[in-house]
Amino acid sequence: MSTKAILERARRVSPDEVGDLRERVVQINRVAKVVQGGRRFHFSSVVVVGDGEGHVGVGIGKAGEVPDSIRKAVENAKKRLIRVPLEQRTIPHDVEVKFKATRVIMKPAAPGTGVIAGAGVRAVAEAAGIRDLIAKTHGSNNPVNVTQAALLALSQLESPEDVARRRSIPVERLRVRRRAKSNER
Template sequence: MAGNRRKNTRSKEKESEWQERVVQIRRVTKVVKGGKKLSFRAIVVVGNERGQVGVGVGKAGDVIGAVKKGVADGKKHLVDVPLTRSYSLPQQATGFGGGAKVFMRPAAPGTGVIAGGAVRTVLELAGVRNVLAKQLGSNNPLNNARAAADALASLRTLAEVAEERGIPVEKLYA
């Protein structure tokens, strides 16, 4: 009996390694033949704070269903983020999503996450602890979250750059 309990706690630990944060819940309507159909749209950011993050959108007749769909969608759209030893970004990055543009710069240890709105949520759940970020253009939370994920997806480590160029990593420093 004790063995079963252990298995159950392990499976819960695996599931709970992902954190979910709801960025926005919006009531939306669709005009149909009989009148207006009401539903909810949830923007959810899913991350493990160890370099993986995803942005998802869910729509359902109730809020809980919309959030569940958003979490499932976020897990489908995961992005791997290369982090430095100081939990910062390897280089500056710019991401685009709809009319939104997000600019990110690495920061010194102890700076914290200097970002606003949905971008802050995406960076925190990705595990970034020292970064400067700025939203430019639109202030739509969904487009800003997608732009932040796009910027994080475009990052490369020094090892990846060296491999692409076909030179040793030490030559990049010189």
């Protein structure tokens, strides 16, 4: 399934349903176009928005001035908001995603661990409200691809309730098996 299809199928959220969104600029890039009279400069921005309570979006904006590119990126990110299932302060299970040349691996962490991740993944995780997470990025470290891969990874998370419903078993049985597995270690 394509990346676009996965994000379309993800738990999309309207910006009106979400409370106060915080914005975080991940990257501002100046690009030049060489014309007869010299160089023309434009700017592209990557912005992450989130409410810190399980809603996050990533947007890219391009314009002739930095503030305009940031504004466009924020509007784009608000259109792409998704809901992330959180398990207390972390994610419910491991997830590994490949987006173009970037591979992102995310694992839940114990309370108090903090967000151990690179800048792009950290921005997405903190905007979503994740407080404890271990993440590793392999391959391309381009902030555009890293933030998109992180958003894709979070969109593939399933809450224990969703897994139990899909398997047609009670949630308690799922949780008991998980606890038993963690006690074996």
